Amino acid sequence: MTDPMLVYRIGALAVLFRQIADGRMAGSPMANAALRVEAVGFELCPPELDLPAAASGVLVTPWCMNLVRMPLAREDNPGRVGLTRRLALGREQFDFSGAHEAAIGTFDTCPLFSLMFEFTSHETAVATAEAVLARLREPVPEVARGPTELPARPARRGFLFGRRGTP
Template sequence: MEQRVAALVDFYRRVQTERMQGVPILNLALSVEAVGFRRAETPEDAPEPEHEPVAEGVLITPWFMSLVRLPLALQPHGNRVARKFVRDFGSEGFEFIGAHDDAVGYHETCALFSPMDGFATQAQAVETALASLALVRPELAKEVVKASEPVPARRAFFMARRNGPGATP
């Protein structure tokens, strides 16, 4: 799992240096970082390709923060790029969109923040990523240190995303 997550981080670092230079939404106070990735429990009766083991966590970049589902084995795009899927992530369901790069293979993302101009430091972005994960992984709630400044708007945004557009609470 560590190698797959490292490949994901390396890919987005390359995107930052090769494609994002000079793009106004790039927050130069931030860097690419994977937060809280762990192997997700997959139901045995899940349809293919959902039964494949995945790592789940938050990816922070200087231009977005997203929940990510990364298959533990390199996978082809399988005509899933840009397609939307509702997936369980922790205790909630979220709408993910398929992505692919030859270096990383197929993976799925669910945007939390974009652009990242509301974050002054990397530590603040990591703290927000951990707080977001704690909302869907109750076992993390005890481990997350309370933010030094309140972020109710961010939490409200995150919770509104949980079942995708048009979902009812």
């Protein structure tokens, strides 16, 4: 993360979710007390037609782990909350839902884990996030390049455990 806007925007995302963890999620039975908020592996996204410049990575929180696509320039479009759009990450495509927080604006999320009790430590959760990103960012083999060769949307758990197919 060397781009100043990327550093700023992802820092703001992490600060906001730390505030959420310490505020509205404090003491929640849905939160795993062994975990904390961390933005993992955010990098600039390849340019996409009709989409603003953005970064993608994983947001680990005590209550969920999400793929996040964060625009580099603040967007305020609360009407996108809950609306789904398919976005590419590496050679895979996932359905992301629009989200909006007043402190950072509009961004997109795709849940990997809805509850985090499978993780006994923060280090294990971060290692899982890093493994997901490493798999997503594997280079596309020369033979498979091209938009017609993108697979159907994989099931998130199937993707994580190396199985292909739709849910």
